[in-house]
C-alpha cells in the first residue's frame with residue numbers, strides 16, 4: 001500500500017502533538033515535512049523527541065507532501081493553502097476563522113482538484129449537523145464560556161477597551177453571527193467558524209461569547225433546530241499549554257488523519 005505524505009505547518013501546541021503521533025506511526029501515513037517560523041527551535045524540539053523530519057519553507061510544502069495540516073497563526077492561512085491547492089493537494093485547516101473571508105480558497109481547490117478538510121477540532125457533533133444540513137436546518141445557536149485568559153488579547157476586546165484583568169463575574173463580551181465572531185476573535189472561536197461551515201453558514205449561525213472566571217475549561221454549547229431533529233450538544237475542553245486551544249483539538253486532527261486511510265470508517 002502506498003503511503004500518504006503528511007506535512008505540518010506550524011509546530012505549536014497542535015503541530016507538536018500531531019508530529020509526535022505521526023512519528024510514532026499512523027497506518028498508511030508518513031510525517032514528510034514540517035514548516036515553522038523558528039527553525040532552530042523546531043530542530044531542538046525534533047532532536048529532543050528523536051524525530052527525523054525535513055524542515056522546509058511554506059512554499060516548498062507541495063514538493064514534499066500530499067496533505068498539509070495547517071496549525072499556524074490565522075494570518076498565514078493563504079500562504080499555506082494557495083501553493084498546496086494550486087498543486088491539487090489537500091490542506092487540513094485548523095484556523096477555520098481565517099477561512100470564512102476566503103471563499104476563493106475553496107474555488108481554488110475546486111479548480112485544481114485539491115481539497116480543504118476542516119476537522120471537528122475542539123467542537124462536537126459535526127456528523128449530526130452535516131446530516132441535518134442535508135434536510136433543512138432552521139437555526140444553529142452557540143454559547144461559548146471561557147476562562148478570561150482564553151480570550152485575553154482578542155482584537156475585539158483590545159479595540160473596545162474590554163479588559164479581562166480581575167474580572168469577578170461572568171461577562172458577555174460578544175453576541176452576533178459566526179462571521180463577525182471569527183473576525184473579532186480569530187484565535188479563540190475557530191469552533192463557531194467550523195460549525196457554520198458544517199451547517200447553515202457564517203451569517204445565520206449565531207454565538208454568544210462569555211468570559212467567565214468561574215470556569216477552568218473552554219465550554220461550548222450548541223442548539224440546533226431542523227426538520228429532521230432538534231439537538232443540543234455541549235463540550236468542556238481542558239485547555240492545553242496554549243490556554244486558547246483545547247487539548248482535544250490535536251486529537252481530532254489525529255482521528256481525522258487516521259480516517260483518511262482506514263478500512264473501517266465510523267461516523268459521517
Ligand SMILES: NC(=O)C1=CN([C@@H]2O[C@H](COP(=O)(O)OP(=O)(O)OC[C@H]3O[C@@H](n4cnc5c(N)ncnc54)[C@H](OP(=O)(O)O)[C@@H]3O)[C@@H](O)[C@H]2O)C=CC1
Nearest residue numbers: 010011012013014036037038071072094095121122190245
Ligand atoms: N479549529 C479548531 O477547533 C481550533 C483551531 N485552533 C487554531 O489552530 C491554529 C494553531 O493552534 P495552536 O497549535 O494552539 O497554536 P500555537 O500558537 O501553539 O502554534 C502556532 C505555531 O505556528 C508557528 N508559526 C508562526 N508563524 C509561522 C510562519 N510564518 N510559518 C510557519 N509557522 C509559523 C509558530 O511557530 P514558532 O513557535 O516558531 O513561533 C507556532 O509554533 C491557530 O490558528 C488556532 O487558533 C486552535 C484550537 C481549536
Ligand SMILES: O=C([O-])CC(=O)C(=O)O
Nearest residue numbers: 122188190191218245246
Ligand atoms: O475554537 C478555538 O479556537 C478554540 C476553542 O474554542 C477550544 O479549544 O475550545
